[in-house]
Amino acid sequence: xxxxxxxxxxxxxxxxxxxxxxxxxxxxxxxxxxxxxxxxxxxxxxxxxxxxxxxxxxxxxxxxxxxxxxxxxxxxxxxxxxxxxxxxxxxxxxxxxxxxxxxxxxxxxxxxxxxx
Amino acid sequence: xxxxxxxxxxxxxxxxxxxxxxxxxxxxxxxxxxxxxxxxxxxxxxxxxxxxxxxxxxxxxxxxxxxxxxxxxxxxxxxxxxxxxxxxxxxxxxxxxxxxxxxxxxxxxxx
Numbered sequence: 327x328x329x330x331x332x333x334x335x336x337x338x339x340x341x342x343x344x345x346x347x348x349x350x351x352x353x354x355x356x357x358x359x360x361x362x363x364x365x366x367x368x369x370x371x372x373x374x375x376x377x378x379x380x381x382x383x384x385x386x387x388x389x390x391x392x393x394x395x396x397x398x399x400x401x402x403x404x405x406x407x408x409x410x411x412x413x414x415x416x417x418x419x420x421x422x423x424x425x426x427x428x429x430x431x432x433x434x435x436x437x438x439x440x441x442x
Numbered sequence: 443x444x445x446x447x448x449x450x451x452x453x454x455x456x457x458x459x460x461x462x463x464x465x466x467x468x469x470x471x472x473x474x475x476x477x478x479x480x481x482x483x484x485x486x487x488x489x490x491x492x493x494x495x496x497x498x499x500x501x502x503x504x505x506x507x508x509x510x511x512x513x514x515x516x517x518x519x520x521x522x523x524x525x526x527x528x529x530x531x532x533x534x535x536x537x538x539x540x541x542x543x544x545x546x547x548x549x550x551x552x553x
Contacts (some may be wrong), residue, residue, distance in 0.1 A: 330484075359540070368446070368530050368543030369485070382540055416484055431541070433477075433484040 328352070330419050330434035338440045339407050347402045347437045351419030357381075358400040359431060360392055363414040375400055407441045414438050446533060446544035453550045460518040462547045464531035467512060471533040474507060475541065476516045479528045488516070488529075518549075526551045 331350045339345050351358050357376040361369035371384040375394035394400045398419075404411055418431030446466045454460045466474070472493050477485040491498045491505045491514075498505045504517040514531055528548050532541040 361541075361543075366546075368532075368545050369541075371540035371542070374540065384540065418485075432487070435482070435484040 330417055330432055332415075332417050332434040332437050334437060335435070336438045336440075338442060341407055341409060341441055343407050344403065344405045345407060345439060347404075347415050347417075347439070349400045349402070349417030349419075349434060351398050351400070351417075352432055355419035355421050355432075356398050357420045357422060357431075358394055358398065359418045359420075360400070360402045361416040361418065361433075362386070363416055363436070364410075365413070369416055372402070404439075409441050412439060412441045446531060446542055448529075448531060448544040448547045450545070451548050451550070453552065454521050456521060456523055456551055456553050458521055460516075460521045460525070460549055460551075462516045462518075462529050462531075462549065464514040464516075464544050465512055466514065466531075466533050466542075466544075468533065468535060468542075469509075469512065470535045471512075473534045474505075474514050475532045475534075476503075476505065477530045477532060477543075479530065479546070481527075485530065521549075521551050523551045523553070525549060 333348045359374040360372040363369040373392040374382040378394045389405045392402045414436040416436045417434045420431045448464050475490040476488045478488050479485050489500050489503050502519045506515045528546045530543050530546045532543045
């Protein structure tokens with residue numbers, strides 16, 4: 327079985343531009359979460375979607391948005407990019423909506439976004 | 443608060459045991475996890491422990507939890523060069539949707 331797949335793997339954008347990152351969860355997983363990992367730090371929670379509904383949102387500005395599609399894949403959009411948005415963006419999927427019963431999510435390899 | 447803290451760096455000789463430590467602040471944490479991240483890769487779940495447990499052993503990995511002191515540790519027995527990576531502890535809280543990660547500990551194993 328394929329794991330969590332993310333695309334693209336690397337991306338370079340200019341300040342002020344918009345970017346869309348994509349994630350396909352493990353087959354059968356209905357929950358997708360997004361995390362931002364700035365170099366040298368631990369991942370920070372951005373969003374969680376379950377059954378196409380937003381279930382949680384981290385402390386990120388409104389420039390960040392996401393959605394989940396009927397096939398449970400997800401997109402993360404970031405508008406008006408800033409240099410500080412440069413990071414590894416990780417997607418994680420699970421079968422349940424609650425982390426406490428998930429025994430941890432399964433993470434993808436991430437999309438490396440560089441804003442210049 | 444949501445701080446989860448780890449020491450930044452650990453260096454051990456191949457064959458020795460490694461102990462990576464983590465402290466967290468929220469007593470409502472339900473599960474605590476250890477993830478491994480190799481260069482250019484995502485996060486790999488190594489093991490987890492429920493907050494009402496003191497210890498969990500899984501092959502070369504031993505997790506110890508001191509809930510009173512909010513201290514979590516990961517012991518890797520017979521550390522190998524392939525164990526070189528960044529290790530993150532993370533917590534989840536009852537009925538929430540997110541994992542809260544520590545800053546990560548870079549483990550370097552030398553021959």
